[in-house]
Amino acid sequence: MSNDSTITLQYPIEKEEYIKLFSLSPMIRKLKYFVIVANILLTVIAYFFFQFVSALRLKEEMVLFDLDFIIFCTISFFILCAYTLYKYKKIINKQGEEIYEERYSDEGIFNLEYDKSIGEFLIKNRNQKLPADNQMKILKTERTLFVYWRKGMKGKMFMLPRYGDSDHVSKLNVILNDLQSRKKVKFKEITNKI
Structure with missing residues (x-):
């Protein structure tokens, strides 16, 4: 890598922000929809099962x-969804916290390089290279940029704080301008409410 096109950043990873990064990842969000579909299927199966049992019992x-009974099952579905999504969020937050503790509690500093000449990130902590291409999606919050590369189980993620000293902020702006000029990376603004 040539020094004039390489931007190096070092910054601490905050636990709360990492948990948000983890919970907003494409795979975790996709699993949430599977939970909702499973609740729908469970409710429909329960509806027909109880209707069948009722018909047998009454010999009708x-x-x-x-x-x-449809109204009852609909209300039950929403209660079941609220409960399972609440539990799901707690499990995801706990898992995100465990991954944070495993990866960042000791070293605490995240080392990242961005090569403008080829449009590629190098995560030094994990020795991973991630190209800034159409498989990259960046979620912008007020405080942090959540970067996701690929959607499946092999997807990678990291975060870039938007706050810090003037050197960090200016380097981050150079990276963002370069990413936006490439027009392959998808950006999405989100609120901090998660």
């Missing part, structure tokens, strides 16, 4: 659309 023909 099974009624497919019982309005009262």
Whole structure:
């Protein structure tokens, strides 16, 4: 790497921000939708099971659309969703905290290089190279940039704080300008409410 095109950043990783980075990752967000679909399937199966059992018990023909029972199942679905998503969020936060403790509690400093000439990040802590291409997505919050590369299980992620000394902020602005000029990286603004 040539020195004039390489930007080096070193910064601490905050636990709360890392947990947000982890919980907003594409894989974790996708799993949340699977939880909702599983709740829908569970509710539908329970509805038809109880309708079938009721018809057998009363020795009547099974009624497919019982309005009262549909309302009950709909309310049950929302309660089940609220409970499972609450538990899911707690599990994800705990897992994010464990990964943070494993990776960053000892060293505490994240080392990152960006090579403008080829548009590539080098995460020195993990010795990983990530090209700034169409597989990269950056979520912008007020305090931090959450960078995700690829969506699946092999996806990588890191964060760039938007705060710090003037040197850090100016280097970050140079990186952002270069990324936006390449027009391959996707940017999305999000609120800090998670």
